[in-house]
Amino acid sequence: KAIDMTPSITEILERCRQLLATPVGEVAAAQKAKNPDRKIVGCFPVYTPVELIHAAGALPLGVIGGGNQIEIAHADSRFQSFICSIVKSTLELGLTDRLEAVDAMVFQSICDPARNLASVFKRNFPRLQIEYLHMPQNMSLRANDYLVAEYQRIFDSWKALTGKPATEQDLAQSIGLFDRDRALMRDLYRLRCETPEKVSAAESYLLMRAGTLMPVEEHIELLEAALPGLQQRAAKPKDRIRVVLEGSFCEQPSLELIDRLEEAGCYLVDDDFLLGWRFFKREVSAGDSPLRALADAYIDRSVYSGVKHDLRESKAKHLTDKVREMRAEAVIILVAKFCEPALFDYALYRKALDEAGIPHLFLEFEEKMWVFDRVRTEVETFVESMLFE
Amino acid sequence: MTEQKGYQERMHLLQKEMMNRYYDDLTRVAEGGPGKSAYMLVSGNPVELVRAFDFLPVYPEVNALQIAVKKQALPFILKAEEMGYSMDNCAYVKADIGCFFSGRKTPFGTIPLPDLLLCNYVGCNVYLQWFEHLSEYNPAPVFNLDIPFVRTEDGEPRPEDVTYVVRQLEDLVEMCERITGKALDYAKLQRIVALSGETGELWSKIKALTKRRPSPFDAYFDSVTMMAPLYCTRGTEECLRFFEAAYEELLKKAEDGVGPLPEERFRVVIEGPPPWPFLRTFRDMFSKWGAVAVASTYSTVGGLWEFGFRHDANRPLESIARHMLQWNLTNRNFLQRYEQIKRYMDDWSADALIIHSVKSCRLFSAGQGDMREYFSKDLGVPTLLVESDLEDPRYFSEAQMRNRVDAFFESLAHKRAVAGKAS
Numbered sequence: 001k002a003i004d005m006t007p008s009i010t011e012i013l014e015r016c017r018q019l020l021a022t023p024v025g026e027v028a029a030a031q032k033a034k035n036p037d038r039k040i041v042g043c044f045p046v047y048t049p050v051e052l053i054h055a056a057g058a059l060p061l062g063v064i065g066g067g068n069q070i071e072i073a074h075a076d077s078r079f080q081s082f083i084c085s086i087v088k089s090t091l092e093l094g095l096t097d098r099l100e101a102v103d104a105m106v107f108q109s110i111c112d113p114a115r116n117l118a119s120v121f122k123r124n125f126p127r128l129q130i131e132y133l134h135m136p137q138n139m140s141l142r143a144n145d146y147l148v149a150e151y152q153r154i155f156d157s158w159k160a161l162t163g164k165p166a167t168e169q170d171l172a173q174s175i176g177l178f179d180r181d182r183a184l185m186r187d188l189y190r191l192r193c194e195t196p197e198k199v200s201a202a203e204s205y206l207l208m209r210a211g212t213l214m215p216v217e218e219h220i221e222l223l224e225a226a227l228p229g230l231q232q233r234a235a236k237p238k239d240r241i242r243v244v245l246e247g248s249f250c251e252q253p254s255l256e257l258i259d260r261l262e263e264a265g266c267y268l269v270d271d272d273f274l275l276g277w278r279f280f281k282r283e284v285s286a287g288d289s290p291l292r293a294l295a296d297a298y299i300d301r302s303v304y305s306g307v308k309h310d311l312r313e314s315k316a317k318h319l320t321d322k323v324r325e326m327r328a329e330a331v332i333i334l335v336a337k338f339c340e341p342a343l344f345d346y347a348l349y350r351k352a353l354d355e356a357g358i359p360h361l362f363l364e365f366e367e368k369m370w371v372f373d374r375v376r377t378e379v380e381t382f383v384e385s386m387l388f389e
Numbered sequence: 390m391t392e393q394k395g396y397q398e399r400m401h402l403l404q405k406e407m408m409n410r411y412y413d414d415l416t417r418v419a420e421g422g423p424g425k426s427a428y429m430l431v432s433g434n435p436v437e438l439v440r441a442f443d444f445l446p447v448y449p450e451v452n453a454l455q456i457a458v459k460k461q462a463l464p465f466i467l468k469a470e471e472m473g474y475s476m477d478n479c480a481y482v483k484a485d486i487g488c489f490f491s492g493r494k495t496p497f498g499t500i501p502l503p504d505l506l507l508c509n510y511v512g513c514n515v516y517l518q519w520f521e522h523l524s525e526y527n528p529a530p531v532f533n534l535d536i537p538f539v540r541t542e543d544g545e546p547r548p549e550d551v552t553y554v555v556r557q558l559e560d561l562v563e564m565c566e567r568i569t570g571k572a573l574d575y576a577k578l579q580r581i582v583a584l585s586g587e588t589g590e591l592w593s594k595i596k597a598l599t600k601r602r603p604s605p606f607d608a609y610f611d612s613v614t615m616m617a618p619l620y621c622t623r624g625t626e627e628c629l630r631f632f633e634a635a636y637e638e639l640l641k642k643a644e645d646g647v648g649p650l651p652e653e654r655f656r657v658v659i660e661g662p663p664p665w666p667f668l669r670t671f672r673d674m675f676s677k678w679g680a681v682a683v684a685s686t687y688s689t690v691g692g693l694w695e696f697g698f699r700h701d702a703n704r705p706l707e708s709i710a711r712h713m714l715q716w717n718l719t720n721r722n723f724l725q726r727y728e729q730i731k732r733y734m735d736d737w738s739a740d741a742l743i744i745h746s747v748k749s750c751r752l753f754s755a756g757q758g759d760m761r762e763y764f765s766k767d768l769g770v771p772t773l774l775v776e777s778d779l780e781d782p783r784y785f786s787e788a789q790m791r792n793r794v795d796a797f798f799e800s801l802a803h804k805r806a807v808a809g810k811a812s
C-alpha cells in the first residue's frame with residue numbers, strides 16, 4: 001500500500017503561517033534562489049491581471065505592505081501622517097533595500113496616494129521597472145476596447161522585461177491556471193459560509209495570502225490538498241453571529257486582528273481581504289481572444305469594491321444583497337486608517353444598512369497593531385447587543 | 390510689507406461682478422427659472438461641451454471653496470461627519486454634501502439640483518466617490534467620463550486613450566441630447582471651443598508676464614482670482630472680455646514696473662491648493678517678507694496653457710479630450726509635476742519653493758515629502774513644506790505656520806546677505 005504523502009491540513013496551515021511570517025523580500029529572494037532566471041513582479045493591491053505576468057514568464061508576487069514586521073523610519077518623511085500605512089510601509093521596503101530580489105512593480109489607479117507612490121517608486125528605485133495601470137471607470141462597451149489596449153501595452157512591457165515572446169496560447173494557459181486557482185478560493189469561501197465552524201477566517205486568510213507569495217501552480221496544489229482536509233473536520237457550530245466583513249480590500253489587517261474579531265463572538269462568513277486575487281465571480285475563460293476575455297471579465301464579472309465605481313448598480317445594494325445571500329446577521333466595516341476609498345464607502349454603507357435594519361459596527365485598523373483589547377471589547381459589546389435583542 | 394494701494398482694483402472688481410452674475414444664474418435655476426444645470430469637476434473640465442447644450446456648469450469644488458472663503462464651511466463639514474463621513478475624507482466633499490443636505494443655500498447664492506451629474510474623472514479618485522455619492526442622493530443621470538492617467542515614459546497620452554475619451558464624449562453628447570431634447574449644434578460647439586482657444590492664449594500670456602521683475606501680480610494669490618471665471622465661464626464672450634481686460638491691466642503694470650508689493654525681495658513657486666478659510670492670513674505671511682509667487686501649480690488644475698496647449702475649433706472633441714488627458718495638472722503624474730515645478734524655477738527665475746501640503750487633497754499632497762527631498766537635496770532649491778487644509782478650518786495653526794515661514798525667509802535673507810558680502 002502506498003504511503004499517503006498528502007500533507008495534513010495542520011501541516012499546510014503551518015506552512016502558510018511560516019510563509020506569512022517571512023518578510024516579503026525574503027520570500028522573493030528565496031524564489032529567486034530557486035529560479036534565478038525568472039523575473040519577479042511585485043503587485044501592489046488591489047487587482048493586477050496576474051495572468052499577463054505569468055504568461056510573460058515572470059512571477060507575480062503580492063507586495064502588500066510591510067505588515068507588522070517593519071518599522072517605518074524613512075518613508076514617513078516622504079508621505080505625510082494622514083496617508084495610510086500600506087503606502088508608507090511599501091515604500092519603506094524599498095528604501096531599506098528589502099526588495100532587492102524584485103525586478104518590477106505594478107500599481108493601479110485605486111486611489112491618489114497609491115498613484116503618487118508609483119511615481120515615488122520610479123524616482124527612488126530606477127533599478128525597478130514600474131508599471132502603472134489605469135483601470136477604466138466607465139463601465140461601458142467603450143471601456144472594453146480601451147482595456148484590451150491597456151493590457152496589451154502592459155503585457156508587452158512585461159514581455160520586454162523577461163525577454164519571452166509569449167503568445168496568446170501562453171496567455172490562455174495562464175488564464176486557465178488562475179481560473180482554477182480562483183475557483184478553489186471560491187470553494188474555500190463557500191465552505192466557510194456554509195460551515196464556518198470548519199474553517200476560521202484567519203485560516204482562510206492564511207491559505208489565501210500564501211497564494212500571493214508562491215507560484216500559482218503551487219497554490220493550486222496547496223488548496224487542492226487543503227480543501228478536503230477542512231471539509232473533513234469535525235467541528236460543532238458555536239453560538240456566534242454570522243457577520244460579513246467589508247472595507248479591507250487593500251491594506252490588510254494582521255492575522256491576529258482577524259482572529260480576535262472572530263474570537264469575540266462572530267463567524268466572518270465573508271470578507272473582502274485580498275480581493276484582487278480572487279476578483280471574479282465566475283471563470284474568465286480565455287476563449288479565442290484571451291486578452292479580450294481578461295478585459296471583459298473586469299467589466300462584467302469583477303466583484304464590487306471601494307476602488308471600482310460601477311454606476312450600473314448601487315454599491316450599497318451589493319452589500320445588503322451580500323448580507324442576505326450569506327445569511328449574515330450583521331456587518332463589520334473594517335477600514336485601514338486613512339484609507340479614503342473605504343472611508344467614503346462607509347457613508348453609503350451606513351445609510352443602506354440602517355435602512356435595511358442590518359446591525360453594523362465600524363472599526364479602523366492599522367497594519368501595525370499590537371493591542372487588540374479595545375477592538376475585542378467593541379466587538380463583544382456589539383455581539384452581545386445583538387444576542388440580547 | 391502690505392500690498393500696494395489700488396493694486397487689485399479693476400480686475401478684481403470685474404471678477405466679482407462676473408462671479409455674482411454666475412451665482413445669480415445658478416440661484417435663478419435653483420428657484421425654478423429656465424435652464425438646466427450640469428454638476429462637474431474642475432480638473433481638466435470639459436465645460437465647452439456642456440455649454441454647447443446651454444447647461445449651466447456647477448462646480449461643487451468652486452462652491453466648497455467659496456463657502457470656505459466665507460468661513461461657513463465648518464457647520465457643513467460637521468453635518469457630513471454626522472452622516473458617516475470621516476474626519477479623514479476630503480473636506481470639499483464634506484462641505485458640499487453638508488450643504489446639499491442643508492437646502493443648498495450659501496451666502497453667495499442657492500445651488501440648483503443637478504440635471505446631469507458629469508463626473509469628469511481627471512486624476513482625482515475622490516471625484517469618483519463624490520459623484521457616486523451624489524448620484525445616490527439624486528435621481529439625475531450620471532456619467533463617468535473616464536480619463537486615462539498619463540502613465541508612459543514620454544508623458545503623452547496613448548492613441549487608444551484619445552480614442553477612448555473621444556468615444557465617451559460622443560456618448561456624453563447623446564446623453565446631453567436626451568436630457569435637453571436638443572441635438573448637438575456642432576457649429577456652436579466650434580464657436581465655444583474657439584473662444585476657449587483665445588481665452589487660453591490670453592491666460593498663457595498673462596502667466597508669461599510673471600517672468601518679469603518685478604512680477605506684475607502674484608501667480609498664486611491673484612491667479613485664483615482669474616481661475617473661477619476660467620472654469621465657470623470659459624467658452625463665453627464674457628469670459629474672453631474678462632481675460633482681455635485682465636491682460637491689458639497686468640501688462641500695463643508689468644511695463645510700469647509695478648508689482649503687488651512695494652518691493653519684490655523673493656520670487657517663489659507655490660505648490661498645492663491654498664488654505665481658503667485663511668487666505669488673507671496666509672498671503673500676509675509671505676507679503677511680510679516681500680515674497681511674491683511667480684508661478685503656481687494650483688493655477689493649472691483646470692488646465693495647463695502656459696506650455697502651449699490651445700483648444701482647436703477644427704477638432705473640438707479631440708481637443709477637449711487632449712485638454713482632459715494631458716493639459717492639466719491633475720492628470721499628469723507626480724514626476725511630471727516635479728518637472729513642471731522645475732521649469733517654473735528655471736524659466737520664471739524663482740528663489741525658492743513653497744509646498745503647501747493640504748490634508749484634504751491627497752491628489753496634491755500624497756508624497757510631497759519626496760518632492761521636498763528632490764528639490765532640496767537633489768537640486769539644492771530652498772524648499773519649505775507647511776501643512777494645513779484647503780477647507781477645514783480645524784487644521785490651520787497660524788502661529789506654528791507663521792514661525793516656519795519666518796524662519797525660512799530669515800535664513801534665505803541671511804544666506805543672501807552672506808553671499809552679497811562674499812561677492
Ligand code: SF4
Nearest residue numbers: 084111250251339340
Ligand atoms: S489602503 Fe486605501 S488609501 Fe491606502 S493605498 Fe490602499 S486604497 Fe489607497
Ligand code: SF4
Nearest residue numbers: 479481513515750751
Ligand atoms: S481630493 Fe483634491 S482634487 Fe479631489 S475632490 Fe478633494 S480637493 Fe478636489
